[in-house]
Amino acid sequence: MRVGAGEGAPTRHGEPAGALLAALLGVELAAGVVHGLxxxxxxxxxxxxxxxxxxxxxxxxxxxxxxxxxxGLVKVGCAAAPVLLARHGLLARGPWRAICWLGATVLVVWGGLGATSALLVLGGVVRTAEGYDREGMIGHAYLWDPLFLLWGLSLAASLVLVRRRRA
Known part of the structure; x- marks a missing residue:
């Protein structure tokens, strides 16, 4: 994955920041596309x-x-957008950056709370009088909500990396 010239250059410490950004955006893209598909x-x-x-x-x-x-189409589009924005040097500034931060925040909160609450139910820490859907809880604890969390964290890390490299 190629990133924009301003976002793909090595940092002053010599780390391959372009490769790290590409990897983070690759994880972000994969998590979102899997969800969307x-x-x-x-x-x-x-x-x-x-x-x-x-x-x-x-x-x-x-x-x-x-x-x-x-x-699903919205999920795939939202997963692809940061990659395209980075490729064109737009991930580091303007309204696109704010929109990506909003998306990352929603994904991290939704995924983190969903996975945590499902794990608490499965672990017996949280109990409901009417019981719970075991298959659904397993899916949210170990698959769908952690995937949302991964998607959001990788997007957030990409945004932090782009900002640091720009500064």
């Missing part, structure tokens, strides 16, 4: 790993699972 797959009628999103989510979409198609 599963939404597209489920929206098109696929069922592999579908129970891992939880009964409540399945019931919310019901017969309208096709609505996951635009959700």
């Amino acid at each position: 599963f939404s597209l797959y489920w929206g098109a009628g696929g069922s592999w790993l579908l129970p891992t999103i939880g009964r409540q989510m399945l019931e919310a979409f019901g017969e309208d699972r096709w609505l996951l198609v635009p959700v």
